[in-house]
Structures are given as C-alpha cells and as structure tokens.
Amino acid sequence: MSANDIDYLRVEISPLMRAAKIEDIAEMQWALDVLTLSNARRWGNDQLFEAKRDSCIDKIKQLPMTLQKIKQHEELIIECIRPTFWDDASENKLDQVIHDLGPLMKHKDPSKAAFRILDLKDSVRIRTWLDIGGKPVPKSAYQEIVTQFITGLAEQSAAVRKIRDGQMVTAQEIEELVLLFEGCEHPISVDNLREAWGAKRVKLEEFLAYILRGEDLPDWETKVKGEFEQFIQANSTFNTRQIEMLNTLCTYVIDNETVAKPALVAAPFTQFDRRGFPGVFKMDQINEILSFTEALTA
Numbered sequence: 001m002s003a004n005d006i007d008y009l010r011v012e013i014s015p016l017m018r019a020a021k022i023e024d025i026a027e028m029q030w031a032l033d034v035l036t037l038s039n040a041r042r043w044g045n046d047q048l049f050e051a052k053r054d055s056c057i058d059k060i061k062q063l064p065m066t067l068q069k070i071k072q073h074e075e076l077i078i079e080c081i082r083p084t085f086w087d088d089a090s091e092n093k094l095d096q097v098i099h100d101l102g103p104l105m106k107h108k109d110p111s112k113a114a115f116r117i118l119d120l121k122d123s124v125r126i127r128t129w130l131d132i133g134g135k136p137v138p139k140s141a142y143q144e145i146v147t148q149f150i151t152g153l154a155e156q157s158a159a160v161r162k163i164r165d166g167q168m169v170t171a172q173e174i175e176e177l178v179l180l181f182e183g184c185e186h187p188i189s190v191d192n193l194r195e196a197w198g199a200k201r202v203k204l205e206e207f208l209a210y211i212l213r214g215e216d217l218p219d220w221e222t223k224v225k226g227e228f229e230q231f232i233q234a235n236s237t238f239n240t241r242q243i244e245m246l247n248t249l250c251t252y253v254i255d256n257e258t259v260a261k262p263a264l265v266a267a268p269f270t271q272f273d274r275r276g277f278p279g280v281f282k283m284d285q286i287n288e289i290l291s292f293t294e295a296l297t298a
Contacts, residue, residue: 026105026106026108027102027103027105027106029105030056030059030098030101030102030105031098031102033052033055033056033059034052034056034094034097034098035098036048036052037049037052037053037056037086037094038091038094040052041086041087049086053083053086054083054240054241056080056086057080057081057083058240059105059108060077060080060081060101061081062108062109063077063101063104063105063107063108063109064107064109065077067107069104069107070104070107073100073101073104076096076097076100076101077101080097080101082271083241083271083272083273084270084271084273084274087274128140130142130192130195130196132186132187132192133187137186139195139196139197142186142192142196143196143197145184145185145186146184146186146188146193146196146211147211149181149183149184149185149188150188150208150211150212151211151212153177153180154212156180157176157177157180158173159173159174159176159177160177160208160212163205163208163209163212163213164212164213165213166213169205174204174205177208178204190202190203190204190207193207197217199217199218199219199220200220200257201218201220201223201257201297202217202218202220206218220254220257221254224250224253224254224296225250225254227292227296228246228247228249228250228253231246231292232246235288241272241280242280242281244272245269245272245277245280245281246289248268248269248271248272249269249289249293252268253293253296253297257297258293258297259290259293259297261290264276264277264278264286264290265277265278277289
C-alpha cells in the first residue's frame with residue numbers, strides 16, 4: 001500500500017468510520033453532513049460545500065431552544081448559525097460540532113421558524129418631545145397646536161379647503177400653503193411632522209390629508225414590509241438563504257430609511273457571507289435589488 005493510499009484512508013475513510021459507529025440515524029446523518037462539508041471544503045468544491053453548509057444551518061435552526069439539553073449548547077449553536085463559521089472552522093472545531101450537536105438532532109422540530117443572528121449594536125432612544133429652537137416641546141402639544149392651526153387655515157386658504165374636501169391641489173398651491181405655515185407659533189416642517197407623529201417618509205400632502213379629513217397616515221414599516229414581500233414573490237427563483245438576506249435588508253431599510261451600495265458588503269449582511277451580498281447574489285440581481293430599494297426610499 002502506497003503512502004498516497006494511506007493518506008486517503010486517513011483523510012477520507014477514517015472520518016466516515018467514526019460516523020458508522022453512531023447508532024442514532026439523525027445523529028449519523030448529521031455526522032455525515034459535517035464530514036461531507038469538510039471534504040468539499042478541502043477539495044475546493046464550492047457548490048457542494050455551500051449546499052451542505054446551508055443544510056447544516058437549516059437543521060440547527062430546527063433545534064428547540066426550550067429544551068435544557070439544547071439550551072446548554074446555545075453558544076455553539078449561535079456560532080454555527082453564522083454561515084461564515086463554516087468557512088474557517090478547524091477540523092477539531094467540526095469534530096466538536098459533530099460530538100456536541102449530533103445527539104441533539106433527534107429533537108429537531110421542522111415546524112420551527114428560522115431565526116437570524118444579527119451583529120447590530122444596541123441603540124435605544126425614547127423621546128416624547130421635539131427640539132424646537134433649542135427648547136423641548138412635547139410631541140402631543142406640537143400635534144395639537146399644528147392640527148388646530150392648519151384646520152383654522154380653511155377660512156383663508158382655498159388650498160386647505162380643497163384638501164379637506166378631497167380635491168387635488170397643485171404644487172404651486174402647496175408652496176403657497178407652506179408660506180402660511182410661518183404664522184404658526186411652532187415651525188411646521190415635514191421633518192417636525194414626521195418626528196411628532198413618528199411617521200417616516202410621509203409626505204406633506206399625506207399629513208394634510210390626515211389632519212383635514214382624517215385619512216390614515218402611511219406606516220413606513222408596513223409599507224416597506226409589503227413592498228419587500230411583493231418583490232420577493234415577483235422573483236420566485238430566490239433560494240432560502242437569499243430570502244433570509246432580503247428580510248434582513250428589509251429591516252435595515254426600515255431602521256435607516258435608505259441603503260447605499262457600500263452597505264451591502266458590511267454588517268449585518270456579512271453574517272450570511274463574508275463578502276456580503278456579492279457572496280449570495282449575482283451582480284445583476286444586486287443591481288435589481290438596489291434599483292428596487294432606491295425607488296422605495298426616494
């Protein structure tokens with residue numbers, strides 16, 4: 001037997017023998033999946049590696065964290081959920097994954113919804129007032145003052161009456177109306193209105209329709225989620241990993257109200273692939289996604 005034959009037995013066959021000693025079917029399949037992933041990575045077979053990696057991650061996501069025996073491995077589970085973990089994990093680390101998580105695979109619950117791990121810094125800010133000219137003004141007080149002022153303009157402004165009655169107004173009429181806002185004791189601006197009502201990306205005309213005739217304010221989060229759902233449904237070729245990444249992008253747009261191309265290669269998207277979007281989507285798909293988000297956040 002040659003040295004090459006011995007190396008082949010040691011590298012390729014020996015790990016499979018470890019799996020053969022396992023009696024539980026789910027545990028054995030887990031060991032084979034991880035060993036196949038390891039070999040695919042060593043051979044440079046990216047397609048097989050990515051398929052096995054995604055399969056392993058999906059199985060881990062099905063583990064019910066309510067079970068104490070699974071909960072005690074939470075740190076390793078969270079680590080394995082990140083796709084980048086599998087790119088760099090040593091053989092010893094993969095052996096640990098087989099040893100620690102294999103016996104848990106019989107507890108998988110396929111009905112469990114997948115969860116995401118995002119590397120985001122905590123940022124909590126709660127304000128119930130506006131900063132008007134360096135002075136704090138309660139948002140409720142600002143809302144009341146602005147509502148009374150704009151409603152009172154109906155007597156002197158034809159544009160206000162048209163909006164109240166559901167008629168279309170021109171851009172020039174809106175500009176004339178903005179000039180009348182200068183008579184309010186607190187500045188009326190789109191930014192102030194958005195902050196006071198907590199309504200992102202709502203236009204002045206929509207605020208006026210809300211104040212004058214009681215229409216609902218468009219909710220930014222609901223709007224973004226709805227647009228993303230339609231976009232994903234229209235592109236039925238997206239795989240599970242791509243859809244998870246798009247859901248993360250949806251959350252990013254809700255929180256930041258915009259997205260630039262450099263953001264697609266940074267956290268939280270590098271949790272899915274070290275290269276971010278280019279590691280998961282083709283370039284023409286990325287351009288389509290950027291066009292979609294630019295139109296959404298315009």
